[in-house]
Amino acid sequence: MAALLLLALAVLFVGCSAFGGDQNTFAPEGDVAKKQLEVFYWALWPAVVVLILVTGALLYAVIRFRRRSDDDPIPKQVHGNFRLEIAWTIAPTIVLLALAVPMIAAIIDLGGDPDADALHVNVTAQQFSWLFEYPSLTDAEGTPLRAKVDELLIPVDREIVVHLESVDVNHSFWVPKLFGKLDAIPGRTNDLKFNATSPGTFSGQCAEFCGIGHANMKFTIIALEEPEFQVWCEEQLALEPGAPVCQR
Numbered sequence: 001m002a003a004l005l006l007l008a009l010a011v012l013f014v015g016c017s018a019f020g021g022d023q024n025t026f027a028p029e030g031d032v033a034k035k036q037l038e039v040f041y042w043a044l045w046p047a048v049v050v051l052i053l054v055t056g057a058l059l060y061a062v063i064r065f066r067r068r069s070d071d072d073p074i075p076k077q078v079h080g081n082f083r084l085e086i087a088w089t090i091a092p093t094i095v096l097l098a099l100a101v102p103m104i105a106a107i108i109d110l111g112g113d114p115d116a117d118a119l120h121v122n123v124t125a126q127q128f129s130w131l132f133e134y135p136s137l138t139d140a141e142g143t144p145l146r147a148k149v150d151e152l153l154i155p156v157d158r159e160i161v162v163h164l165e166s167v168d169v170n171h172s173f174w175v176p177k178l179f180g181k182l183d184a185i186p187g188r189t190n191d192l193k194f195n196a197t198s199p200g201t202f203s204g205q206c207a208e209f210c211g212i213g214h215a216n217m218k219f220t221i222i223a224l225e226e227p228e229f230q231v232w233c234e235e236q237l238a239l240e241p242g243a244p245v246c247q248r
């Protein structure tokens with residue numbers, strides 16, 4: 001039995017990205033992911049305290065008031081306790097109200113207007129890949145820049161605004177180190193702001209089961225330093241070095 005339990009735990013922990021995986025929400029590398037992790041901890045720690053208090057009280061009651069051999073067959077009958085009932089109504093209300101303050105503040109913050117110099121990206125989800133287009137980065141003919149399928153390049157430390165659409169079924173856009181999930185729904189556009197605070201490669205994937213190829217619907221976001229991003233932009237659009245359209 002113990003061996004089985006150990007095996008089950010081992011299988012479970014293999015999936016933990018704390019052991020070096022790169023889809024780790026506990027190792028955020030963007031301001032949005034950091035804020036979302038903060039909010040998660042706001043909910044987690046009070047819940048842990050409540051869990052310990054409730055489980056402790058339960059275990060105490062089970063052991064302290066267990067049936068003994070010399071007990072009467074019918075225990076003392078108790079109906080209601082006004083003070084206790086008031087206490088366990090007011091205490092959770094205070095906890096929930098206190099938690100609402102940082103959480104609502106975070107929701108307002110994350111949903112605010114984008115920066116004036118934010119880079120906009122149109123993201124289209126389809127079975128089973130992701131298409132990325134930069135509406136403001138256009139070549140001489142006005143055709144917008146498109147990144148490779150499943151590979152979005154962004155400048156580091158700059159706000160990116162995603163306009164997310166789907167052409168077929170529901171998908172979900174998710175890069176654990178940069179931002180939480182956002183659904184891609186046919187017929188509507190969902191927006192998301194994020195940034196990367198360090199250069200690097202961040203892996204993401206579709207987080208909504210969307211068909212037989214769902215598991216392979218992965219993509220990568222590559223964050224480059226601003227000058228490198230500009231060089232890449234100029235090359236892709238076949239523009240002269242220093243072309244204004246690629247400048248921040």
Ligand SMILES: [Cu+2]
Binds near residue numbers: 171172206207210
């Ligand atoms: Cu999908």
